[in-house]
Amino acid sequence: MILKETENDQAGKRLTWSFYQQDDVVEIAKELIGKYLVTDFAAGKTVGRIVETEAYQGPEDQASHAFGNRYTERTKTMYLPGGHAYVYLCYGIHQMFNVVTGKDGVPHAILIRAIEPVFNTVLMLDRRGMKSVKPALGAGPGNVGKSLGFNTEHSGNSLLEPTSQIWIEDREEIIHQKQLIASNRVGVAYAGEWALRPWRFRLKDSPWTSKAKGLGE
DNA sequence: CGAATGATCGGCT
DNA sequence: GCCGATCATTCGA
Numbered sequence: 374m375i376l377k378e379t380e381n382d383q384a385g386k387r388l389t390w391s392f393y394q395q396d397d398v399v400e401i402a403k404e405l406i407g408k409y410l411v412t413d414f415a416a417g418k419t420v421g422r423i424v425e426t427e428a429y430q431g432p433e434d435q436a437s438h439a440f441g442n443r444y445t446e447r448t449k450t451m452y453l454p455g456g457h458a459y460v461y462l463c464y465g466i467h468q469m470f471n472v473v474t475g476k477d478g479v480p481h482a483i484l485i486r487a488i489e490p491v492f493n494t495v496l497m498l499d500r501r502g503m504k505s506v507k508p509a510l511g512a513g514p515g516n517v518g519k520s521l522g523f524n525t526e527h528s529g530n531s532l533l534e535p536t537s538q539i540w541i542e543d544r545e546e547i548i549h550q551k552q553l554i555a556s557n558r559v560g561v562a563y564a565g566e567w568a569l570r571p572w573r574f575r576l577k578d579s580p581w582t583s584k585a586k587g588l589g590e
Numbered sequence: 591c592g593a594a595t596g597a598t599c600g601g602c603t
Numbered sequence: 604g605c606c607g608a609t610c611a612t613t614c615g616a
Contacts, residue, residue, distance in 0.1 A: 427597070
């Protein structure tokens, strides 16, 4: 069962430095849909297919933690060059995993909002305290963090180092623009006009995306 | 040092 | 649909 799953895990090509360095964080947020997020911590390897993302555009985006170039102990991670993890605690409960993108010093980040469980669902279920695989396993950013085993100690980790325990793979899957649904971001109503930007992307017809309602589609 | 707050979730009504 | 959980981070005194 667990062993069988291990045998069936197919490896893909890791995304490279140049992918994460692109300036357009919204474009990268779209491209991340259909990629595979892998964690390989002590408890075991788990893999999820990314089906929902949200872009946060550096200093000018009022919804971003780095709005106005705010630089603190927590947000300093966002200023690293693209290809790092930014993990933070939300509402005291949820470990939120973000991908840092853009050049060194530019605090762009992409929140991974939902994944489709692909590999080692046994461990993912155990981490969640769940018995059977349901969309709730990986739908919603808090659930992504929990099922894949993220915590804030991983913030600032590289996704590119050969020894990294976290990385993203391209498994040669083509996702067409038509399959993407863009909508406004969730939980950022305080951000004024920026809250209306259609920077949340999800895979059409996927049962694995989060149900959280925005202000409209 | 103390107090308010949040890029959410799940359970209950 | 509403409400409580639960704590690091942040800001002000």
